[in-house]
Amino acid sequence: MSNKLRWGVLGGGGESLIGVLHRVAASMFDSYQLTGAVFNPDFEKNILFAREIGIPTDRIYEDFDTMVARELELPEEERIQVFSVLTPNFLHFPMAKKLLESGFHVICEKPMTMNYAEALELQEIQNKNNNVFALTHTYTGYPMIRQMKKMIAEGAIGEVQKVDAQYYQGWINPIIHDPSLRSTTWRLDPEKSGISCCMGDIGVHAYQMLEYVTSMDIRSVLADLNYLYEDNKMDIDGTVLLRLNDSAKGVLRTSQIATAEENNFSIAVFGREGTLKWDQENPNYLYLLKEGKPAQTLKPGHDYNSPVSLDGTKLPPGHPEGIFDAMGNIYKGVARAIRGEEYDPMEFPGMRDGVRGMKFIETVVASHMEGNIWKTL
Numbered sequence: 001m002s003n004k005l006r007w008g009v010l011g012g013g014g015e016s017l018i019g020v021l022h023r024v025a026a027s028m029f030d031s032y033q034l035t036g037a038v039f040n041p042d043f044e045k046n047i048l049f050a051r052e053i054g055i056p057t058d059r060i061y062e063d064f065d066t067m068v069a070r071e072l073e074l075p076e077e078e079r080i081q082v083f084s085v086l087t088p089n090f091l092h093f094p095m096a097k098k099l100l101e102s103g104f105h106v107i108c109e110k111p112m113t114m115n116y117a118e119a120l121e122l123q124e125i126q127n128k129n130n131n132v133f134a135l136t137h138t139y140t141g142y143p144m145i146r147q148m149k150k151m152i153a154e155g156a157i158g159e160v161q162k163v164d165a166q167y168y169q170g171w172i173n174p175i176i177h178d179p180s181l182r183s184t185t186w187r188l189d190p191e192k193s194g195i196s197c198c199m200g201d202i203g204v205h206a207y208q209m210l211e212y213v214t215s216m217d218i219r220s221v222l223a224d225l226n227y228l229y230e231d232n233k234m235d236i237d238g239t240v241l242l243r244l245n246d247s248a249k250g251v252l253r254t255s256q257i258a259t260a261e262e263n264n265f266s267i268a269v270f271g272r273e274g275t276l277k278w279d280q281e282n283p284n285y286l287y288l289l290k291e292g293k294p295a296q297t298l299k300p301g302h303d304y305n306s307p308v309s310l311d312g313t314k315l316p317p318g319h320p321e322g323i324f325d326a327m328g329n330i331y332k333g334v335a336r337a338i339r340g341e342e343y344d345p346m347e348f349p350g351m352r353d354g355v356r357g358m359k360f361i362e363t364v365v366a367s368h369m370e371g372n373i374w375k376t377l
């Protein structure tokens with residue numbers, strides 16, 4: 001009998017953006033067996049998609065509630081063990097809540113919930129049981145991001161004095177100027193997306209990444225957001241000033257109307273003794289700058305990398321690995337946690353990242369709405 005984890009999927013159907021990333025990631029280390037799903041609210045489409053990807057349809061359910069009820073009727077050794085929640089944002093909280101309360105492990109897409117109050121409620125539920133909860137801030141799975149975090153923690157660039165995260169996309173530009181398109185895109189609908197589009201979708205990745213690589217908490221923020229049109233209720237661009245402590249400060253720049261940009265996410269951390277820089281569109285290069293010395297380029301798979309970085313590299317140096325591999329590394333860590341094996345907590349983001357992320361989104365929107373003022377996180 002297979003010792004793979006029995007894995008359920010919610011959302012992530014054929015037409016979705018993120019489903020394929022999770023399916024490939026889950027299959028990467030042979031740890032998960034796709035056992036059941038509600039890929040789509042339309043049952044017929046759901047079944048068709050299951051057939052298309054070649055999985056049995058006996059555990060493809062009509063809806064989420066039916067799925068949980070029917071799985072709970074099964075003996076534990078047959079029941080799904082871990083679910084991935086890949087639906088639009090407004091479904092993350094009700095699904096994750098019910099799954100945790102019913103004893104399942106959860107892998108959840110970001111933003112974790114619709115607001116901070118829900119995030120705190122979810123945290124309380126998880127605190128009561130020992131279920132694994134992972135939040136897929138995908139980019140933390142890159143080997144060179146893990147290396148960056150380790151190097152900063154070990155003092156490679158000295159005390160952090162400035163951080164800079166940029167996340168520029170252009171995909172909303174063709175949508176925002178067309179009134180019918182901007183009123184029918186779920187990410188611009190507060191009922192489905194939450195109180196923020198740009199900060200909730202990509203600003204939160206940049207924020208989590210800054211806290212992840214520096215191992216520091218951002219203490220306060222001052223935001224200036226852009227909505228472009230009066231009838232558009234969601235920010236689609238914004239700049240946030242950051243304070244990490246009394247001396248370390250920074251900036252987070254995000255946009256979904258940065259015309260023709262694709263997924264231009266970059267991060268730089270400036271320390272007293274040097275700088276580390278990385279960018280998502282070229283994720284296998286980590287740049288180390290030191291005063292008076294030639295710039296160094298660090299790459300995955302070499303012995304100079306830390307064990308947790310090397311653990312995220314499958315092939316010898318020079319074989320480029322990308323976003324599928326980064327998500328695969330997150331799934332690998334989650335499998336270890338579920339099986340009770342040893343793992344490094346930096347292998348996957350979790351509940352704390354989700355709670356702080358939701359606080360960030362709410363605080364940034366409040367800072368803007370209240371007249372671009374400093375707010376404490």
Ligand SMILES: NC(=O)c1ccc[n+]([C@@H]2O[C@H](COP(=O)([O-])OP(=O)(O)OC[C@H]3O[C@@H](n4cnc5c(N)ncnc54)[C@H](O)[C@@H]3O)[C@@H](O)[C@H]2O)c1
Binds near residue numbers: 018039136139
């Ligand atoms: N980690 C990342 O880097 C990353 C990247 C992209 C998207 N995301 C997140 O992933 C989530 C999904 O984004 P997407 O771009 O794939 O969205 P999408 O609109 O492309 O797909 C959403 C999927 O959810 C399904 N769905 C909708 N309602 C459902 C229901 N009631 N039950 C079951 N399935 C349902 C749809 O059929 C579809 O398959 C979002 O929360 C988004 O923020 C994360």
